[in-house]
Amino acid sequence: MTAHDIDSLDTLRRRVREFAEARAWQRYHTPKNLVMALVVEAAELVEPFQWLTPEESSGLSPAQHEAVRQEIADVLIYLTRLADLLGIDLLQAAGDKLAINARKYPVDQAHGNARKYSEFQND
Amino acid sequence: MTAHDIDSLDTLRRRVREFAEARAWQRYHTPKNLVMALVVEAAELVEPFQWLTPEESSGLSPAQHEAVRQEIADVLIYLTRLADLLGIDLLQAAGDKLAINARKYPVDQAHGNARKYSEFQND
Amino acid sequence: MTAHDIDSLDTLRRRVREFAEARAWQRYHTPKNLVMALVVEAAELVEPFQWLTPEESSGLSPAQHEAVRQEIADVLIYLTRLADLLGIDLLQAAGDKLAINARKYPVDQAHGNARKYSEFQND
Amino acid sequence: MTAHDIDSLDTLRRRVREFAEARAWQRYHTPKNLVMALVVEAAELVEPFQWLTPEESSGLSPAQHEAVRQEIADVLIYLTRLADLLGIDLLQAAGDKLAINARKYPVDQAHGNARKYSEFQND
Numbered sequence: 258m259t260a261h262d263i264d265s266l267d268t269l270r271r272r273v274r275e276f277a278e279a280r281a282w283q284r285y286h287t288p289k290n291l292v293m294a295l296v297v298e299a300a301e302l303v304e305p306f307q308w309l310t311p312e313e314s315s316g317l318s319p320a321q322h323e324a325v326r327q328e329i330a331d332v333l334i335y336l337t338r339l340a341d342l343l344g345i346d347l348l349q350a351a352g353d354k355l356a357i358n359a360r361k362y363p364v365d366q367a368h369g370n371a372r373k374y375s376e377f378q379n380d
Numbered sequence: 381m382t383a384h385d386i387d388s389l390d391t392l393r394r395r396v397r398e399f400a401e402a403r404a405w406q407r408y409h410t411p412k413n414l415v416m417a418l419v420v421e422a423a424e425l426v427e428p429f430q431w432l433t434p435e436e437s438s439g440l441s442p443a444q445h446e447a448v449r450q451e452i453a454d455v456l457i458y459l460t461r462l463a464d465l466l467g468i469d470l471l472q473a474a475g476d477k478l479a480i481n482a483r484k485y486p487v488d489q490a491h492g493n494a495r496k497y498s499e500f501q502n503d
Numbered sequence: 504m505t506a507h508d509i510d511s512l513d514t515l516r517r518r519v520r521e522f523a524e525a526r527a528w529q530r531y532h533t534p535k536n537l538v539m540a541l542v543v544e545a546a547e548l549v550e551p552f553q554w555l556t557p558e559e560s561s562g563l564s565p566a567q568h569e570a571v572r573q574e575i576a577d578v579l580i581y582l583t584r585l586a587d588l589l590g591i592d593l594l595q596a597a598g599d600k601l602a603i604n605a606r607k608y609p610v611d612q613a614h615g616n617a618r619k620y621s622e623f624q625n626d
Numbered sequence: 627m628t629a630h631d632i633d634s635l636d637t638l639r640r641r642v643r644e645f646a647e648a649r650a651w652q653r654y655h656t657p658k659n660l661v662m663a664l665v666v667e668a669a670e671l672v673e674p675f676q677w678l679t680p681e682e683s684s685g686l687s688p689a690q691h692e693a694v695r696q697e698i699a700d701v702l703i704y705l706t707r708l709a710d711l712l713g714i715d716l717l718q719a720a721g722d723k724l725a726i727n728a729r730k731y732p733v734d735q736a737h738g739n740a741r742k743y744s745e746f747q748n749d
Contacts, residue, residue, distance in 0.1 A: 408677045413676055413677055416672050416675065416676040417676050417677075419669055419672060420669045420670075420672050420673045420676060422669070423665055423666045423668070423669030423670070424666075424669070426662050426665060426666050427666045429662065430659055430662040430663050430666060431654045431659055431663075
């Protein structure tokens with residue numbers, strides 16, 4: 258089925274936009290509403306993991322895996338729609354943020370621990 | 381700066397993996413922990429919008445826009461990391477989900493309203 | 504029905520504990536798991552509001568109101584359980600936090616605006 | 627300090643209302659905005675737990691415990707404000723929901739497992 262053939266984030270962006278416009282959903286798709294939808298989907302992704310041990314969370318059953326896969330897709334779809342409306346290039350934003358994170362979490366200070374960058378010694 | 385040059389989701393996936401491995405963060409990156417980090421970032425994206433009217437949310441100041449851009453990037457980074465660990469192809473998952481959504485929200489029933497699919501008449 | 508007669512937060516705390524213990528759910532009720540359950544319930548409370556205008560959100564239908572009421576209850580139930588496990592008195596914690604907030608948001612600076620305390624002038 | 631002396635949820639409700647009204651925040655406090663603020667606070671409560679093991683989450687340091695206590699308080703404060711605006715009695719709502727949960731999770735079926743009620747056998 259050709260609807261599945263999405264070869265890039267830019268293609269996804271256009272497909273999601275067409276999906277919304279075909280349904281005249283533009284008036285619902287304000288940034289405020291879309292961040293709400295996004296956090297709802299993110300929480301639906303949390304839900305199947307809430308009572309699992311960390312180990313169990315790495316060994317999902319096929320049914321759980323498929324459910325999680327669909328929730329992950331929903332998060333990406335809303336994220337793409339939000340970024341489109343705000344004129345944000347997702348890959349460029351992620352690349353810039355990784356560079357920021359590399360400065361906030363230098364390998365020698367962050368290695369093997371999960372401290373927040375604000376807890377690092379400045380020395 | 382070359383660290384910024386991310387030309388595809390697959391490149392992003394590899395960069396995020398290298399970032400985590402260079403810091404020996406694999407033991408923190410269980411799916412359970414990553415969905416928690418993801419919902420935290422999604423909520424940080426909600427925060428700048430919480431007191432705005434829908435109209436204001438469409439006209440962010442440059443400083444607000446940059447802050448939102450970084451939060452969007454954080455969501456994508458954790459989503460990419462989670463999908464990598466679960467062996468999920470993000471674009472394929474999104475394409476499959478769009479096809480499901482197209483069936484759940486037929487244009488003629490969903491046009492111009494935001495009802496949930498479960499509220500549609502079956503007739 | 505007497506199960507409904509809860510006259511204080513302390514009675515609620517005991518009822519929620521009995522509910523969990525009768526089902527041998529203590530091993531699931533770690534603080535980590537409970538904050539996950541709590542954010543899931545908080546997002547379920549967001550969901551009915553995501554496509555509403557602020558005005559519509561103040562005029563829920565009876566069915567919407569009852570659904571929201573149940574989600575609010577779920578948040579309180581998990582919050583009560585979490586606080587019980589951590590030995591936190593909810594009312595005392597809220598009273599202390601209101602005192603902190605009163606210092607962070609002095610009436611003269613916070614009046615009529617929604618700026619974050621960190622944006623106030625120090626003068 | 628008398629501001630701390632909150633002896634019931636109803637007293638808390640009045641204090642939170644006075645706090646908002648003294649700052650003329652009523653126009654920001656629509657139900658839509660308040661559920662956003664609530665999920666943001668719930669996620670801030672998730673954040674300190676995200677990289678902890680379940681065992682570590684039961685043994686917080688005093689500094690972590692106090693931070694968590696303040697986040698729990700923020701959730702309760704927004705929940706109280708939201709319920710006040712919607713005319714919902716928190717304790718009554720929680721009592722009613724516990725009765726519903728008792729029917730959804732009968733002791734004999736729910737004992738020692740964390741299955742969702744929809745997965746129970748009807749037999």
